[in-house]
Amino acid sequence: MLATALIAIDATILATAVPSVVGELGEFDQFPWLFSVYLLAQAVSVPIYSKLSDTIGRKPIILIGVGLFLVGSILCGLAWNMTSLIVFRVVQGLGAGAVAPMSMTIIGDLYTVAERARVQGYIASVWAISSVLGPALGGIFSQLDAWRWIFFINIPLCLIAGWALIRSFHERIERRRHRIDYLGAGLLTVALTALILGLLEGGNAWAWDSVPSIACFGIGLLAFLAFAFVERRAAEPVIDVSILKRRLILTTTLGALMVGALLTGVTSFVPTYLENSIGVIPLLSGLAVAALTLGWPLATSIAGRLFLRFGFRTTVMIGSSIAVLGALGLIAVGPYPNPWLIAAVSFVIGFGLGWVAAPSLIAAQSSVDWAERGVVTGANAFARSAGSAVGVAVYGAISNNIISAGAGEHDPATIIQATTGVFIAVAVTAVLMLLAGSAMPRDGRRERDTAPAPAGEPA
Incomplete structure (x- = not known):
């Protein structure tokens, strides 16, 4: 819960301070990079951390993540221009790439399916508190012209979380030698970086049909194809593509991809x-976002009882339908900016996502043994991070292109038009999430997972 708080607060605290950051550092058109590079670093590192956690244990990986997040936060607070801040956000993202999946994996190790429903309520409480605390702190620091403290505030949180993990979390694992798939990790990084660069800068820094744009998408596609080829032959692949042959893993991973994109579409x-x-x-703008992250944990605490009674697929379908309604509400209120209306529809979206994210993850975890749980959880976390990174790039491209074609970033009408375009893309994402949920197997649980972990697995 302490480690999760780092990621939960960071999810909302920066978005409210973007105008203040841009006011001091400049380069408004580059602000989407503050989110995309963080999410990119998180996405590409998740599979590596997850694979390592299945071999050397969860504890060292989550401690590495907390340490990197601490270093990244200090550097971000000391940033002297937008470029340096963007670079230091990469370090933060590398830390988050370990903390987020390890927190979820540890829960999967320690608790049965029935117990996870209750424990997810505890984790949900962290997000609920952070959903109010993060935007409030971001808004206050922005109002006081002290935006750097949105990063410095992570210092005590990291130290407390690290101390608690060292003191209280113990595990037993079998040590053996492993081969890390560095080539696969490198190709995945190149693929995602090229794709996001092309999406963010296309139609902005260069034309969509220009040589740089074609090169970015071409390199991204070739790197993805090479990555798929390498992973099929790697002794210990960074992402085990074969697990996606299982219908439950494939559909829940696709759902996580859309969850990540939806989340950043609103919060960013x-x-x-x-x-x-x-x-x-x-x-006030931060509290409008807080409504989304408040609805999420509230729904999560209810979802545990629902999927135990009606099944994972039904719960995910209900949540996806609610999220679609909320996204359509965003389109409706987009031309009429009002913080209270935005907060109301954001709450609906968050409430729907809470019925999708946790049940789909628990369904995937429950379908495998301990030895595969880190990889499966990592695949889910990677998909959510990749969805967030690519989502913010797509939404940023839509926004930047409408602003470039209009009267510019200082014209309120153009900002409204650009954001309405983003909201339409968010609604399309919600529909895709609904389709992924409808393709889930009707029962993704294994009855054996209702028993505690066998002897020899982590205590």
């Missing part, structure tokens, strides 16, 4: 939309 763009269109103060 709503604050800037409200502040630049009608001049809403950062604190």
